[in-house]
Amino acid sequence: MTRSLRRSRDVPALVEQARTGDPRAVARLITLVESGDELLPEVAAALAPHAGTAQVVGLTGSPGVGKSTTTNELVRALRAAGHRVGVLAVDPSSPFTGGAILGDRVRMQDHATDPGVYIRSMSSRGHLGGLAAATPQAVRVLEGAGCDVVLVETVGVGQAEVEIASLADTTLVLLAPGMGDAIQAVKAGILEIADIFVVNKADRDGADNTVRDIQGMIALGERGPGEWRPQVVRSVASRAEGIVDIAAAIDKHRRWLVDHGELRRRREARAAAEVEAIVLGVLRERMASLRDGTALGTLAAKVADGSMDPYAASRELLAAIG
Amino acid sequence: MTRSLRRSRDVPALVEQARTGDPRAVARLITLVESGDELLPEVAAALAPHAGTAQVVGLTGSPGVGKSTTTNELVRALRAAGHRVGVLAVDPSSPFTGGAILGDRVRMQDHATDPGVYIRSMSSRGHLGGLAAATPQAVRVLEGAGCDVVLVETVGVGQAEVEIASLADTTLVLLAPGMGDAIQAVKAGILEIADIFVVNKADRDGADNTVRDIQGMIALGERGPGEWRPQVVRSVASRAEGIVDIAAAIDKHRRWLVDHGELRRRREARAAAEVEAIVLGVLRERMASLRDGTALGTLAAKVADGSMDPYAASRELLAAIG
Known part of the structure; x- marks a missing residue:
């Protein structure tokens, strides 16, 4: 796809096309970013002036909690509210194969014909600095293309996910009843990164326990008077239940970030990591x-x-x- | 604990004490390693001649699959076979709190009075280079203390676990029925790091499916004629069932490593990562x-x-x- 883009003077033209919302130009830029093409520094330079215009929402959780379904429904809700939405589905946990597993991405085809949605799976093949460097660049491409919300979905929990979560303005951690208790959640380090906990599959046995465990952990957590207290939201994404509540919690966190000067702080931390x-x-x-x-x-x-x-x-x- | 160790001329003495099997000296050295004390380079220098004497076995898997119970039973089996055993329980996934969760470590107290077993939980607090640097140093302390097998247990799956698994000669990945299907295992990147799959809780519904899924994935995996084909073992660690089979699979892999010159290659890769x-x-x-x-x-x-x-x-x- 990038074969036709041989010379650096083509970069500003491609960025300009992406600015007009041309989906093929957006796709080509993300491919450049993902593959660590030598033109990447020029792409970054052309995109820099458009940095910081989108709200970046991270979405993570163990395999099987329903991340893709939740993302899909969130996209639907955001579109209904008039947003242009970008989705980056990132698989950081397979460093050897160098290919994102597509599998349940198929469900995302709900939005395949909507010109207001860009959906992209990303892997870290060949990128100098890995996904921690590639993901924010891909976010900038989507910002450049006019997305005002970018959802970054990552598989699993662990260091790489923590790094990618740190790229987000707001991080959602999805849990499901029976997927391991609250102690396990603490073990996995997700308590520290979550701005919002989503207990998905909340129609299942044990949902009340899961919610109570998380609330207990939040109550125990040390935080200063000006710090955000993580919210807990229930959902059944497969039936589109609770999506409105998730969207409301994201909005609430966004307002808090702005009111407390945290948005700038988080974005500087993100740029530093990048x-x-x-x-x-x-x-x-x-x-x-x-x-x-x-x-x-x-x-x-x-x-x-x-x-x-x-x-x-x-x-x-x-x-x-x- | 390290307060009394102020001068670098104490380091060789402490290493000498650890060499004689003094558990307090071992504990102090691991604390030095873990905290990234300024004496660490001298500790490393004193330990270097003893490098490479132990078999290092990594043990990882999602929360709740029974890692601690399995480790506990493996220690018992290795002791019965006359080995001196070290256990490092590593929690790489909580970068913020800087403390390993002890929780189920309590079960390890089975071996608390056995002078042939060293058990230690590790966190990454303050260590320059994190656990990827601290863990191999801790392994060297245990090698220096005469352990001929060191088990490194890590929580969860993800990049950090992949890194820590790469420190091992042999990596066991534990799964349990109903904890997510084979596709999820691939997503988490564990297929690539496993030398041996242990399907624990094999008395539960779905164990046959889990074993079949893993075997299917192994069959699909590309490997050259001289490459190791991952083994699949069933266990019910809580009843000490299948532990003998796990130990036999570890031995088999060990022999394969030696016969194929892989042990040296893996250890050089480990040193490079460190x-x-x-x-x-x-x-x-x-x-x-x-x-x-x-x-x-x-x-x-x-x-x-x-x-x-x-x-x-x-x-x-x-x-x-x-």
């Missing part, structure tokens, strides 16, 4: 590719056989790259 | 702390307001630190 990811990606390449005998592989062999300790190895490597 | 994590930790600190106006925070503010793009910011930062 810049850091790019820098670390470049430095990783340098570490791997040095040719003077201090490259990572050579030092690693010495650490593995016990002839050097890892701190001594890191000092040599740092001296060589920095 | 050195890289230390280097990236140091570089992260440098990025954050530069005082000439190019520090990460300053650049991030420009990226957030759209006056600079993240690639331009990363170039400035790289020029300043490298």
Whole structure:
């Protein structure tokens, strides 16, 4: 798809086409971003002036809690309210295969013919800095294309998800009854990242317990007087129940962010994570590719056989790259 | 606990004590490693000659599949076979609280009075390079103390777990019936890291389906003629059933690693990840702390307001630190 985009003077034209809402231009830009094309810095430069115009909503949770169904219904609700919506479905947890699992994305085809919705699955194949760098760029593409809400859906919970959640203005954590108790949720580190808990499949046995457990954890959590208290919302996304409540909670959090100066703070933190990811990606390449005998592989062999300790190895490597 | 260890000339003495199997010395060294104490490089240097003597077994899986119970029974089986055993229970998924959840560690007290077993929960508080750097150092402490098997148990699945699994010679992925289907397992990226799948709680409904799904995925997976084909083992850890089969599968994989030269390759990869994590930790600190106006925070503010793009910011930062 990017084959026809060979020269950097094509970049501003492509960004201009995306600005007019051309879905093919949007798709090509996201492909550029995702694949870590060499034109990426120019794409980033062309998109920078449009940064910060969309509300970014993260949506995460363990496999099987109903993320795709919930996203699908949220998109419907946001469209009904007149928003232009972008959806990035991110699979950060399969570092080896380099391909997003499409599977339940199929349901998203509900919105396939709606020109006010862009839906895109993303993987981290080849991107310097991984999804932590690629995702915010993809958000900027969608902002540039006029989306005023961007939903970022990630599979599972874990460090990568925490990183991607930190890209959002508002983070929803989905749970379902019987998927593990509140202690497990704390273990998975999701309490700290959730602005809104959604107990989906709330028609199932155990929903009351799940809600009570989460509320108990929220009550126990330490927060200062000016800090946001996570909301708990119930839904049955498969029957479109509770979606209005989720949307209302997102709006409420958005207002809180603006009123407390938190929006700016979060976005600066997001930009810092993005810049850091790019820098670390470049430095990783340098570490791997040095040719003077201090490259990572050579030092690693010495650490593995016990002839050097890892701190001594890191000092040599740092001296060589920095 | 480390308060009394103020001078670097105490380090060799402490390592010597740990070598004799003194559990308090072992505990103090792991605390040093975990907290990222400034003496850590010296500890690493003193431990380096003892590297590579233990078999490192990783054990991961979603919350609720029975990791602690399985670990507990595996320890019992390994002790019966005459091994000295170390257990590191790692919680990588809560980057904010900086404390491992102890909860079900309590069950491990079965082995609390056994001098041939060291059990330790680890968190990533304060460690430069995080658990990816701290865990292999803790493994080295346990190797130094004469453990010939070290079990590294991690909560959940995700990038951090994948990283920690890459520290192991042999990685066990635990599943349980009804915890999500095979597609979800692929989504979580665990297929790629598993040397052995353990379907725990195999007395429950759906166990046959889970085993069949995993075997189907393994059959579909591409692997060369010399590559390991993941094994599938059933267990009911709460009744100590199937533990012998897990131990046999670990032994089989160990032999395969040695016969195919894979043990050395994996350990070099492990050392590379460790050195890289230390280097990236140091570089992260440098990025954050530069005082000439190019520090990460300053650049991030420009990226957030759209006056600079993240690639331009990363170039400035790289020029300043490298």
